[in-house]
Amino acid sequence: MTSPLDSTALNAAIGAVHRAGMPGLFAEVRDGDEVWRGAAGVADVATGRPVTADMRHRVGSVTKTFTAAAVLLEVEAGRIGLDTPIGQYLPKLVPGxxxxxxxxxxxxxxxxGLAEYLPYAYPSLKAYPALADTGPQSLDDHRFTRFDPTALIEMGVNAPAVGVPGGAPGVYSNTNYLLLVQLLEQVTGTACEQHITRNVIERAGLRDTGFPATPHVDGPHSQLYEAWFGMIDPPRDYSVFDMSWVGPSASLISTVADLNRFYRRLLAGEIVSPSSLAQMRRTVPVVSQEGKVIDYGLGLHPMEGPGQGTFWGHGGTVWGGGTLAMTRADGKRQLAVAVNMQRWNRLGSNGTPQPHPIDDALAILYRVAMYG
Known part of the structure; x- marks a missing residue:
């Protein structure tokens, strides 16, 4: 299994990511009762304010694990059927x-098979892999736009389908999780943010995790620098942003310590039942937003290390920020890492992202953190 925590190697690995070009990043790695927390770089490139490991951070689609857990708790209570057609609950949103x-x-x-709505909500942004004609203008246009979630869903439902229902591989789409938000609100009669807070966040004992009430991140946090494949140079801060463009499917704010606590308790069967957890770990092939085929369960995806066991968790991005949280199946070894720049890869002549030293440095950090 994994070796004990090596603080020297972890400090070197996280520092290497900063030296490769990441303005700032911070992480928590756990092995049983051992804990390492580290940070490298700056939270503000203008002032030189350093990042610290206890900062709050927009965790993007890591939120999807919380949403999936909330749905499965309603399945356990008999209010939602996991294999019931969504048209029985939301016939106006997904008709016919x-x-x-x-x-x-x-x-x-x-x-x-429902398409991603983001290219329609942000007209100057296009989905992978056709990036050559994209531009960042929509990010500035919509920094304070208050999106209607049903309008976003309509964009995805009305867009050309990306597959047949139940077909393989699936295609990652935020439209799916906005529909789950509407489903939770219909069956519980409660705003989804409140429902997930009460039934998942508080159940997990998380003290620094919650949904934003404003475009700002409350508490100590980093600026979030979006490069948009070199088209924003220097990268621009988007830490202040109205998160209604993803809503409770990807807008959560948390800390690396809280994320490790959440996944540790989830995989121990302390959030959802063991049978629900088994459902979460049943995977199918899905095309990610980066165009890669990954294994994906119910709000969880696995990462394998040779001879090291399977890690489960989720990654997430927002404009300018990224997060990865992975926990070994036995709950002993954990990694949660947050970075304060996104889409650092410039585009090649064919319009696809090119390799960058940050990619290799992050891969080494993940390997040292998860496998020793």
């Missing part, structure tokens, strides 16, 4: 034959 064919499970594991 598609509503009859797409199940709740297909929304959670991204096999619904």
């Amino acid at each position: 034959e598609r509503g009859d064919a797409i199940t709740v499970r297909m929304l959670i594991n991204h096999t619904s």
Whole structure:
């Protein structure tokens, strides 16, 4: 299994990511009762304010594990059927034959065939892999836009389908999770943010995790620098941003310590039941937003290390920020890392992102953190 925590190697690895070009990053790695927390670089490139390991951070689609857990708790209570068509709950949002064919499970594991709404909400941004004609103007145009979630869902539902319901591989789409938010609100009669807070965040005992009430991040935090594939040079701070563009499917704010606590308790069967956890770990092939085929369960995906066991967790990005949280299946070894710049790879002549030293440095950090 993994070696004990090597603080010297971890400090060197996190420092190397900063030296490769990341303005700032911070992480927590756990091995049983051993804990290492580290940070490298700056939270503000203008002032030189350093990042610290206890900062709050927008964790993006890591939120999806919380949303999936909330849905599965309602499945356990008998208020939602995992294999019930979404049209039985939300016929106006997913009407007709598609509503009859797409199940709740297909929304959670991204096999619904529903398209991503983001290219329609942000007209100057296009999805992978056709990036050559994109530009960052929409980010500035919509910094304070208050999106209507049902309008975003309509964009995704009305867009050309990316697959047939239940087909393989699925295609990762935020439209799926906005529908799950609407489902939770319908069956519980409670705003999704409040429901997830009460039933998942508080159940996990998280003290520094919550949904934003304003475009700002409360508490100590880093600026978030978006490079948009070299088109924003120097990278621009988007830490102040109205998160209604993803809502409770990807807007959570947390800390690396809270994320490790959450995944440790989830994989121990302390958030959802063991049978629900088994459902979460049933994977299907899904095309990620980067165009890669990954294994994806119900709000969880695995990472394998040769001879080291399977790690489960989720990654997430927002404009300018990124997060990865992974926990070994036995709950002993954990990594949560946050970075304060996104889309650092410039585009090649074919319009696809090119390798960058940050990629290799992060891979080494992940390897040292998870496998020793």
